[in-house]
Amino acid sequence: MNPINDYAEIVGSETIDELKEIASHLEGKIVQNINSTAVGGGVAEILNRMIPLLKQLNVDARWDFIKGGEKFFEITKKIHNSLHGINIDITKEEFNHFDQITKDNLANMTLNGDIIFIHDPQPIGLIRAKKQADFKEKKFIWRCHIDISSANPNTFNFLKKYIELYDASVFSSPLFSKKLKIPQMLIAPSIDPLSDKNKELDKKQIIEVADRFNIDLNKKIITQVSRFDRLKDPLGVIDVYRLVKKYIDCQLILAGGSADDDPESVEVYKEVLEKANGDKDIFILNLPPTSNIEINAIQRMSTVILQKSIKEGFGLTVSESLWKKKPTIASAVGGIPLQITHKYSGLLSRTIEGTALYTKQLLQNSEYANKLGLNGHEHVKNNFLITRHIRDYLLLFIKVQYNKESIIYL
Numbered sequence: 001m002n003p004i005n006d007y008a009e010i011v012g013s014e015t016i017d018e019l020k021e022i023a024s025h026l027e028g029k030i031v032q033n034i035n036s037t038a039v040g041g042g043v044a045e046i047l048n049r050m051i052p053l054l055k056q057l058n059v060d061a062r063w064d065f066i067k068g069g070e071k072f073f074e075i076t077k078k079i080h081n082s083l084h085g086i087n088i089d090i091t092k093e094e095f096n097h098f099d100q101i102t103k104d105n106l107a108n109m110t111l112n113g114d115i116i117f118i119h120d121p122q123p124i125g126l127i128r129a130k131k132q133a134d135f136k137e138k139k140f141i142w143r144c145h146i147d148i149s150s151a152n153p154n155t156f157n158f159l160k161k162y163i164e165l166y167d168a169s170v171f172s173s174p175l176f177s178k179k180l181k182i183p184q185m186l187i188a189p190s191i192d193p194l195s196d197k198n199k200e201l202d203k204k205q206i207i208e209v210a211d212r213f214n215i216d217l218n219k220k221i222i223t224q225v226s227r228f229d230r231l232k233d234p235l236g237v238i239d240v241y242r243l244v245k246k247y248i249d250c251q252l253i254l255a256g257g258s259a260d261d262d263p264e265s266v267e268v269y270k271e272v273l274e275k276a277n278g279d280k281d282i283f284i285l286n287l288p289p290t291s292n293i294e295i296n297a298i299q300r301m302s303t304v305i306l307q308k309s310i311k312e313g314f315g316l317t318v319s320e321s322l323w324k325k326k327p328t329i330a331s332a333v334g335g336i337p338l339q340i341t342h343k344y345s346g347l348l349s350r351t352i353e354g355t356a357l358y359t360k361q362l363l364q365n366s367e368y369a370n371k372l373g374l375n376g377h378e379h380v381k382n383n384f385l386i387t388r389h390i391r392d393y394l395l396l397f398i399k400v401q402y403n404k405e406s407i408i409y410l
């Protein structure tokens with residue numbers, strides 16, 4: 001992990017000094033993060049980078065996980081999809097199983113934080129612990145990474161009875177929130193510019209990764225990096241590639257993987273392989289979770305990057321791509337429009353045909369493509385780096401812990 005002072009090179013030393021000053025108000029307090037997986041997906045990506053940096057700022061940040069079997073994670077995946085507005089009904093028996101696993105976790109976990117920071121729906125029920133007499137002083141925050149604006153009402157109502165027991169909630173965008181009785185904070189996610197996933201790479205490293213996967217660096221490359229998940233629409237990306245390929249000789253990289261709490265990925269991966277049908281210019285890379293340098297290199301060798309999600313939380317992959325100054329075409333869903341202003345810092349699309357048309361345009365007009373990439377990089381630098389995210393979280397913790405308004409305006 002880089003020393004926190006290294007970030008001064010990117011965001012200025014004043015920003016780092018300010019983080020140290022704000023963090024000093026949390027001395028002696030434990031911030032316990034809880035989610036359901038250490039690897040795969042944006043939440044794990046952020047926590048992996050955030051926890052060590054908070055520790056360097058002398059905040060006693062910890063990270064624990066809930067446990068659950070296959071059935072639990074099948075149910076939580078259904079909950080995830082139906083919160084995104086996909087038409088799925090969850091049965092009473094499934095909700096009961098969810099509650100039972102929550103109780104099992106409560107019996108086996110130590111909740112030792114002064115602030116208990118719960119991420120996403122899987123561990124949401126841990127708030128039941130708040131009833132305990134010795135937990136009265138503890139503050140509980142629920143961090144929602146999902147766009148719940150069009151959530152299935154049944155699923156949302158089930159969760160709402162938990163959400164409203166928290167001291168505060170956090171959403172990524174004003175567009176995602178719902179009417180709730182508890183305070184709501186709006187904090188966008190972030191990427192770490194110094195992580196293996198995002199740091200500068202030299203040409204040799206990029207060539208090495210291309211050679212390892214037999215990718216031809218002399219031919220244009222379209223890429224999507226995403227878990228193999230239907231909501232990321234990898235099959236739609238293949239359709240886009242096939243439309244473009246009629247006119248421009250290019251390659252497609254679908255770099256993906258799985259998350260421990262996502263049981264669907266094996267099936268989706270198979271569907272993607274089938275649809276690619278042995279095309280030598282399609283590279284379907286099912287990568288282990290440690291493949292940060294590989295993903296970094298793949299993004300950097302790409303000519304155009306897509307994020308053709310049907311639904312999206314924030315879409316960290318978009319910030320990762322823009323940070324690397326890559327022309328990016330993404331669906332106008334979830335948090336993506338926060339990251340891309342159409343025709344300024346990337347292109348927003350809604351259909352396979354539209355995405356194909358824009359992809360052709362960017363593959364043919366490198367000057368325009370480069371300009372979009374440069375503007376995207378500036379936007380990410382100003383809004384979606386981990387230093388801004390840490391600042392927002394520290395202020396949130398202070399607000400919840402001490403109910404101090406003034407410090408919010410430091």
Ligand code: UDP
Nearest residue numbers: 041042043045226227255256257315316317
């Ligand atoms: N990612 C990865 N390996 C993969 C697929 C994705 O490391 O095979 C990373 C990706 O680079 C990003 C995160 O997982 O950092 C995905 O976050 P995002 O918000 O885009 O989507 P989520 O998976 O949380 O829905």
